[in-house]
Amino acid sequence: MENQVIVEHIFLLVIVTLFSVLQNAFFAVKLEREGKSGCATSFDRVSCAVRNCMDAYPTFLAVMWCAGLCVSQAPAAFAGVLYLIVRHKYFVGYMGQTSQSTPGFVFGKRPIFFLILMCMVGILNYMMAYFLGRCYKAQLKTITSLTASLLLIP
Template sequence: MDQDTLGTIAPLAIVTLISVVQNAFFAIKVEHESKHCNGKGFQRLGSSAFDRVYIANQNCGHTYPTFLAMLWCAGLLCSPAPAAFAGLVYLFVRQKYFVGYLGERTQSTPGYLFGKRIIFFLFLMSVAGILNYYLVFFFRSDFEKYIKMMTSAISPLLLIP
């Protein structure tokens, strides 16, 4: 694999590996809460603490495939650095959502809304990359430099709540 390709996918792979570690952390929290509730292993008893951990884990798991698809599409089709940055911010927000869900359910709402905004940004990056590909293919007009400049300029704005 050449250095340019490796330089393109390395940040995306790092974010993916961090997300795998985060998923393992969430699973360990569910297992720990299950054992704490009944001491016999993984069984769902209806405990409110267990239910909150379990549901938070399920909610994070449901959005995980969408996150990975948008991260890799945005990184490969548009620009890897802003996509990796948005991915790291998303992982932070997902952690905030998970921890917020363990408290009162209203504490998880800001993390949920912030996560939706980041997924939408990654989606727009993917669409811009696809449109640029077809503009080059059909009209020989390449806007890649402008798209990368715009995404690099916009990605820090994701930090604004």
């Protein structure tokens, strides 16, 4: 029973993490196919796109989990799903002209910034609860749940 309660608090984060792993597998398969096609230019573009996505991947996972555990998993998972969608748009755009990847790159900063902000606020809340005895986790959950939808505004 106790394990079920723990899983309920991280279930959405686990699902988003699994989707991100599947997306990485898709990127790897795409890179392998381009390598076998023999077109050096296409392979270079796909290789660069995969490398760029992998460079940001640890940061994404760290801030999504930190935000989900410190504040609330639902807005963190929502921002994570948005990030994965934008990362896919960036990857597909990168295989075309460079200008096609720009919207994915620019929009991808929003969910990451939101998750970093959630982490910072969650850590600050923990410190306030520990040192001052004031915990605002319920209010933070409400605020982050409401502001997560603002990530959809172009």
